[in-house]
Amino acid sequence: MSRIGVFVCHCGENISATVDCAGVAEAMSRVPGVVHSVDYKYMCSDPGQTMIKDAIKEKKLDGVVVSACSPHMHEPTFRRACAEAGLNPYLCEMANIREHCSWVHEKSEATTLKAIDLVHKMVEKVKKNQPLYSIKVPVTKTALVLGGGIAGIQAALDIANAGHKVVMVERSPSIGGHMSQLSETFPTLDCSQCILTPRMVEVAQHPNITLYTYSELESMDGFIGNFKVRIRKKARCVDEKLCTGCGLCTTKCPTKKIPSEFNEGLGMRSAIYVPFPQAVPNKPVIDKTQCTFFLKGKCKVCEKVCPTKAIRYDQEDEIIEVDIGAIVLATGFNVLGAEHFPEYGYGRYRDVIQGLQFERIASASGPTSGAIRRPSDGTEPETIVFIACAGSRDEAKGIPYCSKICCMYTAKHAMLYKHKVHHGKAYVFYMDIRAGGKMYEEFVRRAIEEDDVKYIRGRVSRIYEEDGKLIVKGADTLLGHQAIEIRADMVVLASAAVANDGAEELAQKLHVSYDPYHFFAEAHPKLRPVETNTAGIFLAGACQAPRDIPETVSQASGAASKVAALFSQSELTREPVIAVVNRIAPPLYSTCTGCALCVPACPYQAIEMEEIKNRDGVVVKRAAKINPGLCQGCGTCVALCRVKAIDLQGFSNEQVFAELMAL
């Protein structure tokens, strides 16, 4: 027979004003199995908790029902009190007679009767409760950072400086990301590479960071603290240990007319190449799709000139397996492609370029060494038009959101242009100027007032070429939709920031959710912005939504601190509310029939099939097995199981039916 204690709280007058608390306690004392039933003014207060602890010891209670507020409010409090008195905390349940009863009903007999029902059903439930023990999961103190842009760099450095191992994986041959392509940064006009490249070098030299460039995530298994990750290290065709980065191969390579990705197609690179001079690591890669040797079977110039004999044409992709405790996703963004702007002639007219291309033109390390020149004929543009919101906030282009960074970088571009071409005319077509941020509004005002950039509020309808000029047709909505025509030499589109290529595929590999635009989804938009719904996977930077550098860096540090907090413990403690498949004595071993319907139903991939063998090693049957580290305790499998072989600890069939039978 159970020995249950019932504790009815008045919550001052919050409950007792409408519910006859003494009556509830009296009614409960008559329920079989209840050996102790009292009411008290404040159960959660220190004397209240002491009452519970004393009763557990004196009356040898094996179950406690606190009938008070919502379990969301004080369940941890009372469970802790029970644990302190030596009772397993999961033998304590709460009956919610405040939020669900006294606060929503008038004082009446019906209200007290409802309270009695609510407490009674919890008494019946607690009779069926089993002692549970929190689950301990070990933690591998190595973090995986996916993406080597400023977000990944910041996160990796923060985690590594906290004393933990970091594995960084970058898809392209060098780390640095989009930030390494930028000329100057707003609102300070700092040189982007000057502030970034020291951090890139720090990553490469940090004793706690292992860097894999030209590599991609192949697959991910496991769960928080215990991920198993496979990384594909693509063949560079260069032995990185022997290569000194002298660059002889890149200068001698005969195939030189390949549009450079780093220069956004405005410059050329060779088939064996280092993406940019400050690349980390400064080791070349052979582009197999362009290399004469790989296409025609002969050439091998690079092998001949290499002083250290580092060229390896037969190098193959390598798969590296690593145990990982936490993952930071920092895979960044992309810009909307040319095919989306037929009306602006982007991709058709060489002098219609997008923002990143202008960055390269304005950059001292760019194809024009920082001089503003038209891509078509290399002349200095006298009139330049910037179009903010090229694609952003445009439902027709499928991008209803604001790309956030364009207002600021367009102001920066216009400013950089005016600083270099003093007599030139700069126009900006905009919808709204969104300059929220420290010193941002001042920056835009400076572009308008000091650098005389002409801001026109309105949209551009089309751009066409006439006599070597680009005719920009638009409207000024502040002058009553007056039609405007500008004869420009160059047009820069602030094209929308979109999710990176392969974001969807990566999200599926990692079981991370994503929004309709394929940006990764955070666990909570306000309170958990750097976490994903998958425990142990965190977000940093523009892979979550378009954002600028300061925001990216702070989010990366936020993600890093989450990882460091996770790694500060050697074991994770989890609530034992998880599903279990029954295991019984031979000859059946489990009532599970092995139908495996629960496997695809589980949202967390926590269920796998296991072979049950007898002592001779013969497989008796296949049965489901639930990974306690992955299971989050939703119970979908429990309701689905046709033979009731799965049960949910804390909300077992026995418990829930017992509750129901009390009503």
Added chain:
Amino acid sequence: MAEFEPKIIAFVCNWCTYTGADLTGTSRIKHATNVRIIRLPCTGRIDFMLLMKAFARGADGVIVSGCHPNDCHYTSGNFHARRRWILFRSLLNFMGVDARRIIFSWVSAAEGAKWAEVVNTAVKEIRALGPYDEYKNLAPIRASWRTEHAG
């Protein structure tokens, strides 16, 4: 004669509707006393045998409520519940159980007022349907069948 007070049992998920019902309380929105809530982690956990058992225990109506589609704390539990409900409803017709006595709704953690409305509407509708005598009358039939067939 006093008005008929239906007995209604609600199966709700912990994260949305239970929390929503907590908000009803915190907002002091008064509603009918007829509903008894059974808390489960997720609507996906709701085995529809529970619903049948509720009727067997003399419930006149049942409410099933969880997170809105796409808002499930466990990603997809409510989709499983919804799919199961669609199948179960046709089974109810086959069994001769009145599907109008089962109310399916989505109430989020922010919809305290909506929960009160769900409760009041359920009480009103079930009250209009009257006591679920058809189901309750099955009990004596079953009992007499047992006596006849015993031994």
